[in-house]
Amino acid sequence: LKPFSIKDIAKKANASITTVSFVINGKAKEKGISDALIKTVEQVVKDYGYKPNEIAQSLRTGQSKIIGLIVEDISNPFFSSIARFIEDMAYLKGYKIIYSSTDNNLDKAKELITTYKLRKVDAYIIAPPPSGIENTIQSLIDERKPVVLFDRNLPSLNLNFVGVNHFDGTYEATKALVGQGKSNIAFVTVDLDVKQIDDRLEGYRQALTGLNIPYNNNLILKVPFNQDQALTILQIKNLFTNQQINGVLFATNYLAISGLKALKEIKGPINKEISVIAYDDHEAFELHTPCVSTIKQPLKEIAQAAIQSILDQLSAKDAVPNQQIIFSTQLIIRS
Amino acid sequence: LKPFSIKDIAKKANASITTVSFVINGKAKEKGISDALIKTVEQVVKDYGYKPNEIAQSLRTGQSKIIGLIVEDISNPFFSSIARFIEDMAYLKGYKIIYSSTDNNLDKAKELITTYKLRKVDAYIIAPPPSGIENTIQSLIDERKPVVLFDRNLPSLNLNFVGVNHFDGTYEATKALVGQGKSNIAFVTVDLDVKQIDDRLEGYRQALTGLNIPYNNNLILKVPFNQDQALTILQIKNLFTNQQINGVLFATNYLAISGLKALKEIKGPINKEISVIAYDDHEAFELHTPCVSTIKQPLKEIAQAAIQSILDQLSAKDAVPNQQIIFSTQLIIRS
DNA sequence: GTGAAAGCGCTAACAC
C-alpha cells in the first residue's frame, strides 16, 4: 500500500541507495557506475514503477519545481488565458503552477507570497496589487528567488517586467475614433492608481490634445474597483444620458461589458451612433451588434516572455538581468 | 538570510525543540507545558517571525494542505468561475489549490494525478476526462485520499459526485422553444461520449417526442471536441443554410459562441427568426442582440458542494459516504 | 513538565 522508497529499490537491485539516487538523477555515468548496474537499477525502477517522493526531494534540495502565479482574478479571461499559456509552457519544463487571486487586496497578496515561501516555491510570476507590496517582493529578491512581474510594474524595484505600451494603445484608439468623425469621446476607467491605468487615460488625453480637441472632464468616468456591477452600469447610463457622446473608450474589458449593458438598457437612437472601443478583447465583443472594437494585448506573447524570463533566471542563478519587455497593443477595428 | 528553524527558536527561548513544537501546534496545555514557558516561546516565535517549513511538515506528517483541482480547461469560464469559488473557500480552511487542465486528454490527466500524488496532495477535485481514468482514480481511493468528482461522473467508481440534471435542462429548454412556436429545432453538440453530454441530447429528444414533434437527425450536429473554431463555424453555417431551422440548442457555451458567430456571418432574414438557447451562461449572451437564452448551471453551488464534500472527508477519514449531489439547471429566457 | 532522539525519503560529500 505504501509507495516504494529509494531504499526498497536499492534492496531489490542489490545496490546502495547512493547508486540508485545517481542513476535516477542521471549522474550514473558521471559518477562512474558500471553499465551493468545501471541497467539493473533502471529495470527495477521500471518494474516497481518507482517515482521519487518530491516532498523529500524538496526538503533536501530546497527546490520544489513549483512556480507561483499571482494574478488579480483568475476568473477574468485576461488572466485565465495567460495562466493557461503559462501552465502549458511550465509543464513542458517540468514545472507545476500554483496560482491565486489577490483581488487587488494588499493583505491577501502579502499572505499569498508568505504561503508560497513556506511552500518553497521556486519562482514567482506576479501581477502586483496597486502598492505597498514592494517590501514583500524585495524579500523574495533577497532570497535570490526568480521573480518576474507582469501587467503592472513596480518601478522602484527594478525587476524583470513584461508589460504593454498602454499609452500608445489608447492614443491610437482615440485617433481612430476621431478619424471616424467622433469628437465627443468618453473615457470610462477604473479608480486604481496604477501606471497601466494612468497610461491609458494619458494616451487618450494626449491624442485629443494633439488633434486640437478639448479634453472635457465631464466625459471621464472613474469607477471604483470591485464596485458592484449594477452600480457601475447605472453610472455609465448617467454619463451617456447627461452628456453628448458619440464615442467611448473603456479602460478594461469588464468595464466594457458593463458599458455595453448600460448602452443596451438605453435603447433608442442614442446608442446607434456611438463607437465603442474596449481594452482587452472578450468573446462578447466580436459577437456584439454593432461590433465592438478592441485594443488587444498579446496574451500569448506576454505569457511566453514571463515564463521565459523565469526559466532563464532559474538556469542562470548568478546573472539576474533587469529586462523590461514591452509589447505593443493591437488595435482591432470591427465594423 | 536563511529562515529560522525550530531549532533556532528553541535556543532563543531556552526550551527544547519538542516544547516549541508543542506550543506552535497548540498542544502545550495538553502536554502540560508551564504557562511561563508557553509565553516565552510564543514571544520568541513572534519576535523572529518564525513560520514552520511546510515542506518539512509535509514530509513528516504526509499531509500537504494542498487540494488538487483537475478541470478540462481553466480558461473556460465555467471552470474558471468554479475554480475561483473553490479557491476562496479552500483558503478559509487553510488549504491551497493547485490546478491543471486536461484538455480531455487521458494521458495528460493520468500524468497530472501522478504528479499530484508525488506532491502528496491531500485531496482531489476532479472533472474527469471521457473514459479510461477509472483505475488511476481508484488508486487514489485505495490510498484513502478524499476525492470528489464534478461535472462528469464515473458511475463505476461509486464516488462522491456533484453534478447537474442535464436531461431536465434541455428538456425544459426544448419545451420552451416549442412553446414559442418553434418546431424545427436544431441541436448542436460535441462528439464526446460522456453522460452529461448524452443527457442533454436525450432531454431534447424526449421533449420533442413528448410533444409529438418528429426527431429529425438532420437537425443534429455533433462537432469533434477540440476542433478548430473556424471549422466548427463552417459546419454550423452549413447546418443553418441546408435545413429549415427556427430554433437551436447549443450543448455547451463555446459551441454557442461558435454558433452565434456562424449566425452573424449568415446575415439576412435567415437568422432573424431563430431562437437560440445555450448551455452554460456567458457574458456574451446577455449582451447579444437578439438576447440569447441559457440553461445555467449553479456554479457557486457546485463549487460549494465539491469543496464541502472534500472538507467532510478530510475531517472524518473513516466514513467516506457515497453521495450524489445533483443540482437543477435554471432556464433563463432572455428576450 | 520537559527533553533526547528516531525517522519521514532523499541527496551528496566523503570513505573505502
Next chain:
DNA sequence: GTGTTAGCGCTTTCAC
C-alpha cells in the same frame, strides 16, 4: 566504482 552516513526541518514517542 560503490557504499556509509549526515542532515534538510519537523513531529512525536518515550524516558527522565
